[in-house]
Amino acid sequence: MKLVGVSGSLIGEKTAIAVNEVLKRAKDLEPRLEIELVDMKDYEVEFVVGKPLEAYNEDTQTVIKKITEADLFVIGTPIYQASITGALKNLFDHLPTNVFESKVVGTVTTAGSEKHFLVADNQLKPILSFFKAITPTNVFVHSSDFDSNNVIVAEEVNTRIDTLAKELIHLHTKLKL
Known part of the structure; x- marks a missing residue:
């Protein structure tokens, strides 16, 4: 069983850190799980041109x-x-339309404004729905939830990350029965 995390940012590191936290906590819950972080800033993904x-x-x-x-x-x-x-949108444009079909896809969003906490529900989840993904909890992480070393220190966010990791494993296991 392989869990891939994608950080859709080309700069900074907070999104990759938050996604990686979910990966690590899922691995703690299911040691047989293979995890991998795909950080978009490490790849030169070309623009889709057909x-x-x-x-x-x-x-x-x-x-x-x-x-x-x-x-x-x-x-x-x-x-x-x-x-x-x-x-991230460009990456989605490259993917086959059945890539997430009946698969569990958790989401993590990071932002400097609390006003952006619904972007996952209003933009990201509809895209994932088009791909027929099963989407559990979103984790929103505000910039202030990180300390000066980019460690997530907000207890509520860490609880949501734990919840997402549990939901990913639980839903995936149930779908495979």
Whole structure:
């Protein structure tokens, strides 16, 4: 069973840190779980222009392969201008429409404004619904929930991360019975 986390940010590290926390806590709950973080800033994913996947660069093909081979997911994005990142949207445009079908996909959003806490419900979950994903709890992490070393210190956020990790494992297990 493989859990892939995607950090849809091209700069900074808070989103990747938050997604990775979910991955680690899920692994603590299910030691047989294989986890991997796909941090978009580490890859040169080309813009979608309508070519077959094989015509895109190696990084694009690698990221798509990692996602298509996974069993469950955590998708994370910072919120810019009240929306998900362009890098994440571009990644979604590369994916086959059945990639998340009947698979559990948790979401993590990070932002500097509390006003952005509903972006996951209003933008990210409808996209995942198009892909036929099963979407449990979203974890919203405000910039102030991190300390100066970028460690998540807000107790409420850590509780939500634990809850998401539990939901991912529980729902995936139930779907596989």
